[in-house]
Amino acid sequence: MCKYVNSCSFYQEFASRESFVWKAMVKNYCDDGCECVRHRTYEVEGTKDLPATLLPSGSHASKVFLALS
Numbered sequence: 001m002c003k004y005v006n007s008c009s010f011y012q013e014f015a016s017r018e019s020f021v022w023k024a025m026v027k028n029y030c031d032d033g034c035e036c037v038r039h040r041t042y043e044v045e046g047t048k049d050l051p052a053t054l055l056p057s058g059s060h061a062s063k064v065f066l067a068l069s
């Protein structure tokens, strides 16, 4: 599990969502964090305040995405 789960606003906001899309994203990135843009930012700049809607891929969540349960 990524070491930043407790301080990551993306994880706090979306890890408990039910949709397959969110579950897949959390599984793919947050299990180890190595491919995650947020993780890389935290490593370099510390656990700064990134918007929750900044996805691990580096893009921003669309309204369609955010509407998923």
Ligand code: SF4
Residues within 6 Å of the ligand: 002, 003, 004, 005, 008, 009, 010, 011, 029, 030, 031, 032, 033, 034, 036, 037, 038, 039, 042, 056
């Ligand atoms: S989104 Fe990235 S930084 Fe946040 S918990 Fe998941 S892998 Fe870690």
